[in-house]
Amino acid sequence: MMDPVRNPFAPGAGQRPPELAGRDRELAAFDVVLERVARGRPERSLVLTGLRGVGKTVLLGELRSMAVKRGWGAGKIEARPDAELRRPLSAALHRAIRDLAVRHRDPERVEAVLGVLKAFALRANPHGAKLRERWQPGIDVPAAQGRADSGDIEIDLVELFTDVAELAKDVGTGVALLIDEMQDVQPDDISALCAACHELSQSGAPLVVVGAGLPHLPALLSASKSYSERLFRYVLIGQLDREDADRAVLAPVAREGAEISAHALDALFDASSGYPYFVQAYAKAAWDAAPADPITPEDVAMAAPEAETELAVGFFGSRYERATPAEREYLRAMADLTEGRDEPVGTTDVAVYLGKKPSSLSPARDNLIKKGLVYSAERGRIAFTVPHFGRFLLGREE
Ligand SMILES: Nc1ncnc2c1ncn2[C@@H]1O[C@H](COP(=O)(O)OP(=O)(O)OP(=O)(O)O)[C@@H](O)[C@H]1O
Ligand SMILES: [Mg+2]
Numbered sequence: 001m002m003d004p005v006r007n008p009f010a011p012g013a014g015q016r017p018p019e020l021a022g023r024d025r026e027l028a029a030f031d032v033v034l035e036r037v038a039r040g041r042p043e044r045s046l047v048l049t050g051l052r053g054v055g056k057t058v059l060l061g062e063l064r065s066m067a068v069k070r071g072w073g074a075g076k077i078e079a080r081p082d083a084e085l086r087r088p089l090s091a092a093l094h095r096a097i098r099d100l101a102v103r104h105r106d107p108e109r110v111e112a113v114l115g116v117l118k119a120f121a122l123r124a125n126p127h128g129a130k131l132r133e134r135w136q137p138g139i140d141v142p143a144a145q146g147r148a149d150s151g152d153i154e155i156d157l158v159e160l161f162t163d164v165a166e167l168a169k170d171v172g173t174g175v176a177l178l179i180d181e182m183q184d185v186q187p188d189d190i191s192a193l194c195a196a197c198h199e200l201s202q203s204g205a206p207l208v209v210v211g212a213g214l215p216h217l218p219a220l221l222s223a224s225k226s227y228s229e230r231l232f233r234y235v236l237i238g239q240l241d242r243e244d245a246d247r248a249v250l251a252p253v254a255r256e257g258a259e260i261s262a263h264a265l266d267a268l269f270d271a272s273s274g275y276p277y278f279v280q281a282y283a284k285a286a287w288d289a290a291p292a293d294p295i296t297p298e299d300v301a302m303a304a305p306e307a308e309t310e311l312a313v314g315f316f317g318s319r320y321e322r323a324t325p326a327e328r329e330y331l332r333a334m335a336d337l338t339e340g341r342d343e344p345v346g347t348t349d350v351a352v353y354l355g356k357k358p359s360s361l362s363p364a365r366d367n368l369i370k371k372g373l374v375y376s377a378e379r380g381r382i383a384f385t386v387p388h389f390g391r392f393l394l395g396r397e398e
Pocket of ligand 2: 014
């Protein structure tokens with residue numbers, strides 16, 4: 001038997017894969033961004049977009065490590081629908097300032113910026129909130145006054161970003177703010193973020209915002225600020241091609257001193273279509289199912305039901321659970337219409353199929369978008385954000 005303890009594969013949201021395959025171009029591009037921004041050169045930042053489970057969170061984490069290795073201050077946020085940005089942003093920048101403080105020679109300057117951060121953070125409290133109900137940001141300095149605390153998020157962001165970037169400039173580096181699930185940032189906050197980035201890039205301040213989100217994120221950003229296309233370089237994160245998918249499996253197996261046959265790799269690619277989450281899930285199950293080294297196509301076949309059960313719970317099910325009955329009906333109609341293929345469908349086709357008025361279905365559709373289960377691929381068309389979701393729905397017993 002293959003030792004299950006040594007199984008290297010890591011299916012799971014945000015789980016670092018044993019081999020980060022097929023992302024060399026993105027890593028190299030970010031290297032250039034870091035280098036240019038630290039030198040005050042104009043440079044567009046990256047926004048990673050892609051379907052569920054393609055590895056956006058993992059890649060964002062990797063970019064963060066790259067920044068930290070170069071002595072940058074870095075902080076990460078996961079945006080949530082219906083939550084304001086101010087609080088998580090304060091925490092992320094607090095993290096970034098602490099990274100920078102280690103290398104900074106003037107503790108008083110660091111404290112001054114922390115004071116501005118605290119003033120910014122305290123503004124997250126609603127007006128007139130009672131003292132004991134007030135959120136305390138956990139920053140151990142007195143709050144500054146008159147900077148980043150106007151309550152207007154756009155003004156405050158520009159002031160805060162400028163001060164934090166200044167601190168990074170002192171040590172010859174920069175600040176990276178990483179925002180995951182960026183499509184969930186509220187419209188006011190998105191527009192303020194774009195405006196602040198725009199302003200900072202014009203003054204050559206070393207701060208970059210790196211975003212990750214679902215495929216419709218670029219459309220959201222352009223709708224918010226027309227110049228966002230000049231601020232961000234959109235990088236589509238997708239399936240791994242055959243070579244990279246093989247590498248994602250081969251390299252970790254080899255590192256454990258084990259082997260896998262070429263035909264087993266064929267079978268794995270058939271099952272995963274190169275989607276990173278599926279690559280991890282099927283490879284993990286195949287390792288556990290293999291009675292001996294090397295892993296064979298028969299092992300992959302044996303393991304498939306186990307992998308699919310895991311996916312049905314951890315990948316598909318956890319998302320399906322979030323949908324109401326009306327929303328599930330909508331999803332099901334999309335699956336029927338596409339016959340389980342990962343393709344967009346017309347919203348009017350869904351209405352016709354369900355025998356309902358399009359307007360009566362808008363709430364279900366809007367909520368599904370809000371929950372991140374579907375996205376508007378183009379005007380009047382809608383698609384699953386979760387690869388193979390249609391196939392999963394068709395295979396479910398009702
Ligand atoms: N380049 C890669 N090579 C191999 N496996 C990867 C790669 N990137 C991600 N994975 C694996 O894919 C899975 C999903 O990764 P991750 O959670 O980053 O996806 P995501 O795009 O953020 O998904 P979601 O939209 O659901 O948040 C994880 O199990 C991870 O280990
Ligand atoms: Mg993610």
